Amino acid sequence: MFCRLGFAINPPYVVGVAKIFLVDDELTMVQMVAEVLQADGHEVFPFTSVNGVSEALTLHQPDLVITDLYLDRKSAQGLDIVRKARALSPPPAIIMITGFGTVESAVEAMKAGAFDYLEKPFKLEELKLCVQRALTHTEMVAENRQLRKELKKQYRFTQIVGTSPPMLEVFRMVELVADTDATVLILGESGTGKELIARSLHYNSRRAQGPFIPINCSALPENLLESELFGHRKGAFTGAISDKVGLFQEADGGTLFLDEIGTMPAPLQSRLLRVLQEKEVRRVGDNSATLVNVRILSATNENLESLVKNGRFREDLYYRLNVIAIHLPSLKERREDIPLLVAHFLRDKLHARANLPFQVSRRTMETLCAYHWPGNVREFENAIQRATVLAALPLIRTRDLPPAVQASAPRDDGSEEIPEGLLTAGETNRPPPNSAEQSCAITPVDTPxxxxxxxxxxxxxxxxxxxxxxxxxxxxxxxxxxxxxxxxxxxxxxxxxxxx
Ligand SMILES: Nc1ncnc2c1ncn2[C@@H]1O[C@H](COP(=O)(O)OP(=O)(O)OP(=O)(O)O)[C@@H](O)[C@H]1O
Ligand SMILES: [Mg+2]
CATH class of the missing domain: 1.10.10.60 (Homeodomain-like)
Structure with a gap:
């Protein structure tokens, strides 16, 4: 990004006070620039030689380094400072000052990782704009890093609930393969958490900084799915009014998640196989191919093996996708996880009127454990959300569950009508549970x-x-x-x- 006077910039961020290192062997220059930056409220660390800069960088962790390229009249020592600064974590923004204004030195500075460069002599206004842009950039990078961290946290394994043997096996597999480039096929009934697992594989891999692009293969007709996945050139077919980059290219450096892969039409299966083999994509209507670096995860709730046997799914593609398979159990196969899931979905929820955490009656818990949950965790989550809205008290009773679920309720022994044990003295101000263990506070109500x-x-x-x-x-x-x-x-x- 090159900074030139003559255009107005309007940074989207208000840049705060920053720590700025200023390195130049011309004393008057250092004094003048330091004064201008200090007047803007920045904390300036001036250096007139390269001595001590390296140690000070580690000690003070500046937000911005402005350095001359040629220091102490020697060869381009400024580049060493750039390299050292780039190695800090997080790295500061760097502005390089070049005395001779040669294109080569500027290019070299940018290659070494400088954000921008200024040619001497420069106007002070030009310097100020350049500093503002560099600091805005640093703030955006920091914010981006923070957002990615938050996202990663969301897909940490702790968000995937289960301690039953089949779930422990899922966790073992996820940990084993997350940080590899292995192609993974995620199998499981609808609502068992296939997408959750795909995202956690991505956000716990070295590709986490890259994009995660999900596509549902059953959601689009064949020709649309083709141009969505592979892209097209303008005029490739009626309606292709401009060039389009496909999802394979968009996912470059990251992960492409092909959901409901079993529904992919046969011609697209062949194209997909070619991409997997050759690691390059050809847009519809394009003769040349582009190399892509994408990890493929796919999922299905169908029995792919029988689709292969019936000739509806290519066998060679099946083996390519199925390098590693992760089988997600249905909820009825892991009923022992139900109390944990209840705690998970009730965590941080308060009864709207009473402003209290929810509890669950014993009969409700028994009902939840008895029902067969054809829609698995998705259906379960919806049932709990619904109950939190409908419950008249901060106690979820069977009457708050969807009618189909209520049908699995055990005989009514009256315990719900007289919930004496709902809250005992001193429990009314208990904070909402924040861990699966603590959430055992969601205790069934005892029969009095x-x-x-x-x-x-x-x-x-x-x-x-x-x-x-x-x-x-x-x-x-x-x-x-x-x-x-x-x-x-x-x-x-x-x-x-x-x-x-
Ligand atoms: N083990 C789990 N722990 C916590 N939440 C889960 C778990 N499994 C699934 N969920 C939640 O259930 C819902 C459905 O999960 P997801 O969309 O990943 O399922 P799916 O298998 O992709 O479903 P479908 O086949 O219908 O696309 C999501 O809200 C997800 O967060
Ligand atoms: Mg899904």
Missing amino acids: MAAGNLKDFIRTQEQKYIEHVLRTLRGDKEETARILEISLATLYRKLSESSE
């Missing part, structure tokens, strides 16, 4: 111990329940009456009976 005749028992439990709801809602009687679906007068009467 019966005592005396049925009428007394019901009365006692009713009182306890009313007190509990009242405590949960921090003494708000109107809200308590509303949730209990009784009038305020009834509530007062029942409360006075309990204090008798």
